Amino acid sequence: MPGRPICGERRIPSITGGRCRWPKASNSTSCERGSGVNAPVQATSSLLRPASRLSAIGVSEILKITDLAAELKRQGRDVIVLGTGEPDFDTPEHVKDAARRAMDAGATKYTALDGTPELKAAIRAKFKRDNGLDFAQDEITVSAGAKQILFNAMMATLEPGDEVIIPTPYWVTYADIVLVMGGKPVLVPCREANGFRLTADDLAQVITPSTRWVMLNSPSNPSGAAYSAMHYRPILDVLLAHPQVWLMVDDIYEHIVYDDFRFVTPAAIEPSLRDRILTVNGVSKAYAMTGWRIGYAGGPAELIRAMAVVQSQSTSCPSSISQAAAMAALNGPADIVRERCRSFQARRDFAVTALNKIEGVTCRLPEGAFYTFAGCAGLIGRTTPDNHRIDSDSDFAQYLLRRVGVAVVPGSAFGLAPYFRISYATSPSELEEACRRIAHATRELSH
Numbered sequence: 001m002p003g004r005p006i007c008g009e010r011r012i013p014s015i016t017g018g019r020c021r022w023p024k025a026s027n028s029t030s031c032e033r034g035s036g037v038n039a040p041v042q043a044t045s046s047l048l049r050p051a052s053r054l055s056a057i058g059v060s061e062i063l064k065i066t067d068l069a070a071e072l073k074r075q076g077r078d079v080i081v082l083g084t085g086e087p088d089f090d091t092p093e094h095v096k097d098a099a100r101r102a103m104d105a106g107a108t109k110y111t112a113l114d115g116t117p118e119l120k121a122a123i124r125a126k127f128k129r130d131n132g133l134d135f136a137q138d139e140i141t142v143s144a145g146a147k148q149i150l151f152n153a154m155m156a157t158l159e160p161g162d163e164v165i166i167p168t169p170y171w172v173t174y175a176d177i178v179l180v181m182g183g184k185p186v187l188v189p190c191r192e193a194n195g196f197r198l199t200a201d202d203l204a205q206v207i208t209p210s211t212r213w214v215m216l217n218s219p220s221n222p223s224g225a226a227y228s229a230m231h232y233r234p235i236l237d238v239l240l241a242h243p244q245v246w247l248m249v250d251d252i253y254e255h256i257v258y259d260d261f262r263f264v265t266p267a268a269i270e271p272s273l274r275d276r277i278l279t280v281n282g283v284s285k286a287y288a289m290t291g292w293r294i295g296y297a298g299g300p301a302e303l304i305r306a307m308a309v310v311q312s313q314s315t316s317c318p319s320s321i322s323q324a325a326a327m328a329a330l331n332g333p334a335d336i337v338r339e340r341c342r343s344f345q346a347r348r349d350f351a352v353t354a355l356n357k358i359e360g361v362t363c364r365l366p367e368g369a370f371y372t373f374a375g376c377a378g379l380i381g382r383t384t385p386d387n388h389r390i391d392s393d394s395d396f397a398q399y400l401l402r403r404v405g406v407a408v409v410p411g412s413a414f415g416l417a418p419y420f421r422i423s424y425a426t427s428p429s430e431l432e433e434a435c436r437r438i439a440h441a442t443r444e445l446s447h
């Protein structure tokens with residue numbers, strides 16, 4: 001949807017030999033600089049001395065594309081932005097009603113630190129109903145979005161130099177949070193041939209005595225790839241052999257899955273790992289509630305307590321009104337979620353078919369989320385009508401934007417090239433027009 005911000009993704013890491021060792025913030029000639037894309041955050045005035053930890057998280061390439069899209073719009077160009085990370089639906093009416101009622105009833109004060117007892121009860125019921133997981137009240141935490149959950153968990157557990165394994169393509173926030181905490185993201189490329197999923201062998205190879213966490217996201221932003229029980233099983237077997245390693249699973253796209261894919265979460269598959277799994281979820285994507293800022297997690301009580309300490313000195317508690325709204329969402333009817341999912345599926349089918357018809361582009365059918373992650377290797381080396389060579393997915397994304405006014409995000413922004421991500425959480429007519437324009441621009445490239 002034109003003009004809407006792109007959610008959360010940042011800059012490009014470079015990957016060496018399947019494993020990226022990020023330097024610490026303090027001696028930061030960071031490896032993303034090698035990509036030639038990202039500038040570290042700079043002081044804009046001589047009075048400001050930014051903390052060194054910020055130098056590790058550079059300016060996003062995605063922001064470059066959005067900035068360029070905004071600039072072209074200002075110039076009067078017709079630009080379609082396929083970058084948004086949020087559903088194009090509105091929050092369901094019964095959820096908004098619950099928020100209004102909460103305000104009228106005076107629920108406008110601080111709440112319990114990491115979630116009201118009522119919302120925690122709704123979350124426990126959700127975990128039981130949807131995932132077969134039994135959590136006690138003190139094993140549940142609520143924050144201002146799943147992003148804050150991740151932030152709290154990493155701040156509560158990482159020591160400088162601790163390693164966190166992150167499969168790529170990935171939601172770049174994971175690595176940025178690790179970097180800000182002084183940890184080391186260990187990026188593991190996941191090939192398209194493996195459905196963009198981490199394999200047990202890949203995982204076993206990168207675990208070291210310093211590994212603290214593995215982060216998994218299913219269905220994935222940006223690839224839409226999802227792990228079935230069969231995919232998770234060998235990964236969990238590797239973790240069983242490494243008792244120092246914890247698992248963070250980001251299930252935020254749980255309810256956006258297609259065809260006959262059966263969503264499953266690791267704590268339900270291997271209960272003996274339950275004491276070192278943090279199961280993260282939220283209402284942003286399933287209930288179109290990105291602006292309400294409610295995320296939650298279930299995990300061992302000791303970790304949950306440590307995360308609450310972090311929260312106590314940052315946001316104090318999640319918004320009281322949003323918590324009432326999230327409770328209504330979780331306790332409310334599921335058919336609206338299923339209906340919206342069907343709408344996403346129709347758009348996914350359209351986008352994947354349209355992209356696969358374009359010579360030089362290949363697009364895997366994603367199991368979930370609302371993104372396609374299409375390959376553009378076949379276009380590398382071609383020349384644009386104004387005589388520029390397409391050397392990378394970033395070049396291709398820039399070309400699409402300048403030539404036909406379609407903003408997509410290059411795969412390199414998610415740590416895997418050459419690909420490009422489109423979000424199909426936009427109107428069918430806009431999606432259709434965008435795919436037509438991408439096809440047209442690609443035909444104009446010469447060999």
Ligand SMILES: Cc1ncc(COP(=O)(O)O)c(C=O)c1O
Nearest residue numbers: 007085145146147221282284295
């Ligand atoms: C994989 C993934 N996890 C978490 C989030 C953030 O969710 P929240 O809005 O709850 O912070 C996003 C948002 O784009 C995401 O793509």
